[in-house]
Amino acid sequence: MVISDIHGNVVALDAVLADVDLEAVDQIWCLGDLVGYGPSPNQCINRLREFSDYHCVAGNHDWAAIGRIDIVEFNPSAQMACRWTGQQLSPENRDYLERLPTRIVQGNCTLVHGSPREPVWEYIIYPSTAQLNFQFFDSHLCLVGHTHAPAVFHEETSTQKFEITIPVADQPIRIDDNRLIVNPGSVGQPRDGDPHAAYMILDEEARIIEYHRVSYDIALTQDLMLEKGLPDSLISRLAFGW
Ligand code: ZN
Numbered sequence: 001m002v003i004s005d006i007h008g009n010v011v012a013l014d015a016v017l018a019d020v021d022l023e024a025v026d027q028i029w030c031l032g033d034l035v036g037y038g039p040s041p042n043q044c045i046n047r048l049r050e051f052s053d054y055h056c057v058a059g060n061h062d063w064a065a066i067g068r069i070d071i072v073e074f075n076p077s078a079q080m081a082c083r084w085t086g087q088q089l090s091p092e093n094r095d096y097l098e099r100l101p102t103r104i105v106q107g108n109c110t111l112v113h114g115s116p117r118e119p120v121w122e123y124i125i126y127p128s129t130a131q132l133n134f135q136f137f138d139s140h141l142c143l144v145g146h147t148h149a150p151a152v153f154h155e156e157t158s159t160q161k162f163e164i165t166i167p168v169a170d171q172p173i174r175i176d177d178n179r180l181i182v183n184p185g186s187v188g189q190p191r192d193g194d195p196h197a198a199y200m201i202l203d204e205e206a207r208i209i210e211y212h213r214v215s216y217d218i219a220l221t222q223d224l225m226l227e228k229g230l231p232d233s234l235i236s237r238l239a240f241g242w
Contacts (some may be wrong), residue, residue: 002184002200004031004113004145006048007061008038008085009188009238011224012197013047015216016187020201029106029202031145031184032059032113032120034097037078037234038188039224041065041085045093058100059113059146060120065089066097069120077231084230108204110137114146123147130181131155131162141202142181149192150185150200150211154178166192167211175207182209195241 001020006013028051035041036059048054061078063069065085074082089097102119104111115122115129116136124130124144130153133142154163157178167173173182185198196213203210218238225235 001025001028002031002143002182002202003028003187004143004184005033005059005148005186005188006030006035006038006044007033007186007188008035008041008044009197009221010038010040010043010047011218011221012188012214012216013044015214016197016199017047019199019212019214025201027053027055027106029104029109029111029143030054030056031111031143032057032100033061033145034059035065035085035089036061037081037230039221039228039230041088042090042093044188045096049096055104055106055111056100057104057111057113058097058102058120061085062097062100063120066094068098077233080231081234084228105139108140109202110139110142112142112144115144116142124151124153124181124183125149127153127162127164130164133181134162134179140179141175142179143202144181144183145186147183148186148190149183150198151183152209153181155180167209169211169213171211173209173211175209184211185213189238190241193241195239 064082112119115133152165184200187197201210
């Protein structure tokens, strides 16, 4: 199971976890940004740490929340949410975020938050950026998050063409001999115009990726954010998936 960009939205995370048959899931891979923006940073970290075979890489918001990177380049709402998140984190969870690696290789897959070239920072939005990044990992697949928008970048090995496809929910993506950079979208703050929480199931044996969207109680997350005094712009965007 592949998830990314949870951003402290435990309502969305629970909806995603409830949507899968966890008995059938071997491992949970998270591509970073566990926290930032949302109202429940500790709950999100704790929930995922309950799973024994769970692997997570660091995202820019995870580092920002613990003061490991400067937040001057964040917009004012993100800065405010980041400071609030930092104040909420338990000492154990602060330490946990501190120890997250920036890159994990699991069999045929490389896991990073942004890109294999710049694991914490770079956004892979266009095929041209993907093209440059294929030389920065050796595995067949590279899984990335950070943009909050699901996408699959294909390297046509024979023609050296690079293309992007936007996955369609519930339609399996076949893994062929061409290498892929795959973004599962965001659990806690989708930005592709669809407010439903996104996740993927990678079935390495069947060589397919299943991509899913799940509805969750957005109003509940918004109420929690209001209660914590988080910025209005961050509260309203959840309803639009932006
Ligand atoms: Zn993010």
